[in-house]
Amino acid sequence: MTDAIAAEWCKLRSVRSTAYVLGTVAAFLLLCAWWSWYAGRYWDGLSAERREAYASAPPEQPLALALPICGAVLGALTVTSEYATGMIRTSLAALPRRPRLLAAKALVAGTVMLVAGLVSTTAALAAGKAVVGDRPLPAFERPFAEHVPHLLLMAVTAAAVTLICTGLGVVLRSTAATITAGAGVLFVLPTLATLLPAPWDERIWSVMPGNLADQIAPAPGVTVRHGVLPPAAASLLLVAYVAASLGAGAFVFSRRDA
């Protein structure tokens, strides 16, 4: 298994798309810094009573949107690029135990995304706090430790989306279809859910994979709380999504001709 992981790591490292995905994460990190700088400058220009009412978005907001879709792309390409180039046959010749191959792929892609998510969100928060300084913006002023669970969950969600799309990629075998499906689950379905009549809008919105992180560990300083799931149920659901997708992938993968 270590060999399989080492091989997958070599593969992932040596394709440009990985660099592009991580480059996008880095670009959004810069955007986060600018975002925080702008929020601070904006706050400076406000009158005292409007400062009271001003609820800025948290410093990692741009990454919160970009990380899941980056994860979706990375997870999808781990599998579908091999189908597109026909390299999947080479991979299977080298590692004929298919569930093991899939596990190695998922582990490597998921870990990369987890690390990228942790590093980028932590850096975004640190940069944000440094840029905003001692201005009392609610989304920035809490101590670092209070942010840790939320940042961790953002990274975990990005990694979970990566794994979900890895499994989905095995089932669909098409880059376009997998990324589109990922975008659909992340963005279209929650929007559709909000249009349903109450209480179903909130209920269905709450079970969407992209919305679980905020229910497990909401951002500190954010008072409006979305979602109806308690943290434990939301965590379980996130794990269940990953297990279901990878399970479906492994099932199809080991039964289908390559």
Place this chain on the structure above:
Amino acid sequence: MIEIRELTKRYGGTVAVDGLSFEVRPGAVTGFLGPNGAGKSTTMRVLLGLDAATSGEALVNGRRYVELRRPMREVGALLDAGAVHGGRTAFDHLRWLARSNGIGTRRVAEVLERVGLAGVARKRAGGFSLGMRQRLGIAAALLGDPGVLLFDEPVNGLDPDGVRWIRGLMRGFAAEGRTVLVSSHLMSEMELTADRLVVIGRGRLIADTSVRELADRFGRGVVVRSPRPAELTGVLAAAGGSVEAAADGALTVTGLDVADIGEHAAARGIPLYEVRPRGASLEEAYMRLTGDGAEFGAVAP
């Protein structure tokens, strides 16, 4: 009629084709030979307007390919047989190609029939074997009934029947007065198919000749074995031949034929164990021609 004039193509710092000039005339099959990486495919891609020449030009019937109004009616090309969208049926693939050049759907059925794919016309090309894809690519080249045909490595992936079929096809086109250019890295194949040969190595022209001339140039000489090689060498040299000694003790003699050598040896009483005209294959000639021109030489272990 194809004219390549002083063609140079660079990709970044790599020179793929370097001042190449040659002509391909109608009524003959011209083999375009060279080791892998010699620049054959690049030349064909520039000829078809896929890649832009760094300098020089490549003309078809006196014009650049991109200036042709309905190019498929003048030039048929088989480049890369794998280049078919796997989700499309063979018929659909040919139909859009035909439509793009104002060719009717009936012609699609005709060429499918001609290449032997009529039975699988409605099947998705993704499930085709390499040989079937190659046939589909040839069908595409034939769509416009063109006077100039370009084939890049057409026998790759074909079974012996397919190879013979395509050989006959190319000879037939040449006999009809069409211009046929076939690239290959296999001299043995070209020996059976081509009338003329253009050999390139490292992007430069090595030989532009007919198959017979090439055979003559490299095929001359007589191999002689004798227990007294040193003495025989002196005798033959005095008689006007030039003699080379091979490692296994045999002598290669040029300038004298088998009868001459036999008479001179008999006159001095030198026994001969073997006297035979050297049947150098074109393969050997080709290896010698391109020996320095190969891009990736294998190193013996």
Place this chain on the structure above:
Amino acid sequence: MRDVVAAEWCKLRSIRSTFAVLSVAAGCAVLTWLIAFQAARAFDGLSPARRADLPLRPIQELGPWIAGLCLGILGVLAATSEYRSGTIRASLVAVPRRGRLVAAKAVVVAAVALAAGEAVTLAAVIGTRLAIGGQPFTDQTGSLCQDLPAFAVEGTSVAVFALLGLALGLLLRSAAGAITIMVFLWHIVPLLAFHLPAPWDARTGSVLPGALATQAAGLDADDSIYGDLLAPPVAAAAMAAYALLPLCLAALLFARRDA
């Protein structure tokens, strides 16, 4: 040129992804009916004050919104599927004038996207109206004939996304990259703009591709994430710019690049 357009039409028609994308777009029209039907049933039990808070337009606008993504992906695939399979070389051998090839692709993609966009948008509007029966939704007081032209204008946004997708596909030659950028332009950037402090939320939100059709139709943004600061003619010009400028850039690059 007519031949080339016909060939591109043949190409588009003969791959499965076209049908997949169009089916999803059609499916989302049906979905708007179902959601509207549900909303109408919920409407019965609401107090007058809460009834005013339940508009139908967001449900109707789901049609062009999802169709925009679907047809944008169709545009991307019209370019990248050729690069992936290598068919691009066959296309260029058949049609060596590259500008013409891009133009033909654009014509076919735009025509399909316009037809699909209008069909989905109008189906969503008319279907939701029928689904709610006679319920007096506050934003559905006008007659259908009055409202339809504005929605027809909204439907053109689908064609803008499709041409944008085609341009991205030609520029990047990779479905993954082009679709990701499409998703960013279509939803992530608007969401970010929405989180900017005023007045930049509305300013940025007014010039994004998804915001323009509504403004060109003269409608206000209501509670969408977009702004509505542009006059209709300006918005229409901006739509044309989004559709054509990236495409021209892509065509220019395509003409110079080795295939």
